[in-house]
Amino acid sequence: MAEGKAEFLKGTLDMLILKVVASGPIHGYAISQRIQQISRDFFQVPQGSLYPALHRLEERGWLQAEWKDTDTGREAKFYALTRKGRKQLETEMLHWEQLSDAVALILRTAD
């Protein structure tokens, strides 16, 4: 990867979004800021690519959206986690942990 930065692993973006949204209703711009901030700019993707993912998750019923005013008084679309979404997040996190444990184990013992 250029400049040591990674693209998203397939499917991980969904999980990251769910994780970020889990902390409370949040709009798209804030989600992208959070992801970049937490990952310390590790992931390098166009900010726009967040939105198709948001819409997909909303369609699946994992996120629900609402138009509300922001602190500055502008109207924005806020996303929140649904019950199904919370369950999905738990499942995905579990899978992820299992996967990364397995990969880490292989890397350690293969030497």
Add this chain to the structure above:
Amino acid sequence: MGWLRRYWYEPLAEKRLDAELRFHLEQQITAYITAGMSGDEARRRANLDFGGLERFKEECREARWKHHLDIFVRDFQFAFRALLKNRRFAFIAVFALALGIGSSTAIFSVVDNALLEPFPYKDQRHLVVMRVHSLDNPEHERFGRGVYSYPEFQDYLQQNHVFDALIGNAEDDVVYSSGENNVRLASNYVTPGTFELLGVAPYIGRGLEPADYQPSAPPVFVFRYATWVSKFDADPSLLGKSFTLNGVPRTLVGIAAPRFAWGGADLWIPRDPIAPTVLSGRPYPAYWGAIGHLKPGVSTREAEADLNVIAKRLCTVYPQDYPKRFIMEVTLFPYAVVSPQFRSWLFIFCGAVGLLLLISCGNVANLLLVRAVTREKEFAVRSALGASRSRLIRQLLAESTLLAVSGAFWGILIAWAGVRLLSAVMPQFTVASETVIEMNGAVLMFAIVVSMGTVLLFGLFPALQASRCDLTESLRDSGKGMGGSAGRSGLRNAVIVLEVALSLTLLFTAGLFVRSFMALQSIQLGFQADHVLTARLPLPPARYKTAAQLSSFFQPLLLRLKSMPGVSYAAEASTMPPYGGFRSVVQISGKTHTEDWHSLVQLCSEDYFSVLRIELLDGRFFSAAEANDGRKLAIINQTFRRRYFDDENPIGRRIYLSDFEKVPDPMKDAWFEVIGVAPDMRNQGVQGPIEPEVWVPYAVTGFGMRGLMVRTTSDPVFLINPIAREIRATDPTAAMAQPQSLAYYLDMFTFAQPRFALQLVSIFAIIGLLLVTIGVYSVIAYSTSRRTHEFGIRMALGAGAGEVVRMVVRNGLKLLMLGVAIGLASSFALSRIVVSQLWGVSGHDPFVLALAVALLLLVGFAACWIPARRATRVSPSTSLRYE
């Protein structure tokens, strides 16, 4: 499937998507400006960070659309699996739908093609025929005069204000002499404007044009496509060739379009509007059919009003052609070509298939209702597990759509096959010769929409119910109830009752058709129709005008025929049974009366009664010599004797047949001596009342249609060619027309249509009965299976198997009886209409009614008994555990 497209066309969603993405960009720009960038730089960086705006918008739309497509596919996969799990249900539902769609489409297509769009002609819905009906003669009301003498036709043409065209045509026999062979063809003389009005482009060549009708025009004609193909091998080089028709050379100028068959003729000859005779000197036919084209905006009523005014004037000009009190009636031409009886039968068929469609929809509705109740628990569980209501509805919608689509698919196949079958077995001369029976797209759409509507309505109704219902209630109750909640079982039962009633009505109608056909077949004809060959013999008119000329042809011909191997008797006859001859006014010496006496008059030779195997009751028949000499002798029938002689001895008395003095070859002093009395035979068709009839020697006049009747020892059809040879040997310019066995004609004109109707209605009734059986069975089987638990308890407590069976059957019979009661009422109401169109049956035929009810109850009983038996075979311990 509206939700599929919602995101493409919903402007709000589009606007919101735009607002959301722009909000992001603006936030980013603000952040960069706050960080100290210039406005332009901030905008450039923000756009760069975001990536292509339009591209992501598209991806967002796609994310939604693809998701729906996934769900859509998954719903159908799920529905397909669900239907596959219950194959019997799916099969029966599709079968019922397909039958309903198929049969109704087939019949409605026939009705549309035969009655509404029977012709290839331009603007046929504005073509009308006019008929003069006598007001004093109710029995002849249906058969008013529809033909007009040529001067009369001209008067209507010139004086009417309602037609923008009025064309006439008249049939005539034409003998085509090609040198070695004579072919008899049916020609139609047509008046100017005919081809223009009908407006069908010819297959090759041209139609008749205005110049062809001019007195000095070269003689031409146009062939019918079918005749050109069957008799002239579709040889295109014949165009422009000259044909000798009735001794006149005429040029073939065109072959009409394949479906063009005006007047049912083989060829069309223009009628010069002025000349009184055809070129050969032969007079034109006396009477002409007339077809008018209504001016735009003129109704048949208005046309009637106008024509009645003209008719009132004309009846003083042509008094012999008008009854004392009459009315002119105008009918749409497409309606006038199918016999009124068959037309009304077609409407009865429509009613019958309508009922069938209702029954099949009812059946599908019931199946869906039953299925919904059995799945109540499934839905309750799924809804408890978080399936949304819309999801459940969507899935049921998918199932219903699958059912409806496959039902429609098989329905189209059945309709296609049905239309092919119907047009193949439809008796000859039932519909106009131009009519092509084919599947009607609009009708098909209607049937599909009706059944799809049923499936979707009844497929969704339970979905709404199920998703609204109280979860705990149905989880607890399901599987052990007393047959579902009262409301829904009431709906199911109502559908069954209705189906039984409709089916009884169908059965009863079919029974009436059967009875009518039996009555028709049991009629005593009064003669033996087997082994008789009949043919018309249109003789070249130039050569045969007088009685003596006629006799010079028939005397040697009949001698030749009688000496042929395989021929027992041969006779000349003017009309073939079961029809008597022409109608004449009669007088009897020594009898005075005020009203007119009528009789049918048959011109025949000495073997007439031998050919038909009839023994005279009294007196003798005329000899060969008397027949050939045209002696004034007469045989009368029994009805004649009874009605006009009051059972006095008629032998030796004299009767006067006044119409012989008015015909083209008139005789003087038309008094005939009665020498014999014949038993009655049918002489106004098989169903008509027997009229007085007189047989006289064929050679008393040169006038009249002539024909042959030959009794053979083997199949009469084998003798057609040998007899044709003898006719040619007697006179090379003569030829037979329509040679065929008498039995065949009898069957075709008397029995074929009723038999066709009977078979059709019976098929409907059987399909109806089958559907109702399925319906009753599925409902009873369902409610019985729901009560397995209850029956287990009852049997554990000591109830016998018989008792349980009785309980179930009693339940089913209750529904059946209610249906029968309603069915009886509707049958009585409808039978009045049906009976008025049938011959020889009464509306309250107790035998048919009893049979229909018995059949329905028997089949219904079986449909209840089978599931009842099954319920008792389950051991109590199993059924107590049964869920």
